[in-house]
Amino acid sequence: MFKSLSGKRALVTGASRGIGRAIALSLARAGADIVLHYASNEQAANDTERAIRSMHVNCTRLKVDLTHPDRIAALNADDFKVDLLVLNASLQYRTKWNEIPLNEAQDQLNCNFLSSLCLIQRVVPHMMKIGWGRIVAIGSVQEAKPHPDMLVYAASKAAQTNMVRSLAVQLAPYGITVNSVAPGVIQTDRNKVALADTDYAEKVMASIPLGFCGQPEDCAAAVLLLCADEGRYITGQNLFVDGGKSL
Numbered sequence: 001m002f003k004s005l006s007g008k009r010a011l012v013t014g015a016s017r018g019i020g021r022a023i024a025l026s027l028a029r030a031g032a033d034i035v036l037h038y039a040s041n042e043q044a045a046n047d048t049e050r051a052i053r054s055m056h057v058n059c060t061r062l063k064v065d066l067t068h069p070d071r072i073a074a075l076n077a078d079d080f081k082v083d084l085l086v087l088n089a090s091l092q093y094r095t096k097w098n099e100i101p102l103n104e105a106q107d108q109l110n111c112n113f114l115s116s117l118c119l120i121q122r123v124v125p126h127m128m129k130i131g132w133g134r135i136v137a138i139g140s141v142q143e144a145k146p147h148p149d150m151l152v153y154a155a156s157k158a159a160q161t162n163m164v165r166s167l168a169v170q171l172a173p174y175g176i177t178v179n180s181v182a183p184g185v186i187q188t189d190r191n192k193v194a195l196a197d198t199d200y201a202e203k204v205m206a207s208i209p210l211g212f213c214g215q216p217e218d219c220a221a222a223v224l225l226l227c228a229d230e231g232r233y234i235t236g237q238n239l240f241v242d243g244g245k246s247l
Helices: 018-029 042-053 069-074 102-130 151-174 189-195 198-206 216-227
Strands: 009-012 033-038 059-063 084-087 133-138 176-183 238-241
Touching: 009 018, 018 033, 018 042, 018 084, 018 216, 033 042, 042 059, 069 102, 084 102, 084 216, 102 133, 102 151, 102 176, 133 151, 133 216, 151 176, 151 238, 176 216, 189 198, 216 238
Parallel strands: 009 033, 009 084, 033 059, 084 133, 133 176, 176 238
Antiparallel strands: none
16 A cells, blocks of 8 residues: 555646546545646546545646647646646557658657656756655657557657656756656557457457556556655656566
């Protein structure tokens, strides 16, 4: 049982559904107040906010499209007075490498990397002031096994992990740990359509040593460890939660 996160405040991006929702609920269950970021899905944000509040913690909402990193600077400073930052939001397109349009590549780089940098720049001053902080980026197994039709997505996640490694060293003296969690094939809406193809699903399962897909809660458990006191001696690491697919 992890120690309580009561009294802590966590900003989770892309928190209205999928892995982000599971992470937000896990942190709330541990006692953290949540800043719930989402881009556009009001119904999903409403449902997640209700679930968070049912755990008797506070929940505020932050709506911003992270394909536009410049918009982060204009947001309310109070939203960034957090103890925990989980960079979960991402954008993923399936396009052959020689057909990738510039706007599609730029949107993925903006959302998956540049917005992560901008958000870290906003939250770290508060963490430095209190001498404590946890930053967890959500990467991907594609850093190790890139999908041939997701070149930019894989590259953006690798860039984010290199940022984690650099910042872990720079922020450690301030009591701030910086880590990454790299999910494998997880049962989310994003993967549902692809895995509905029986032949493709069999091929995917054969590439996973454990032989099955993970659940969003598997990723949330890893994030909770890195945010809790039990994970205080872990920094600069990229933890694969992938059933062995990266091997």
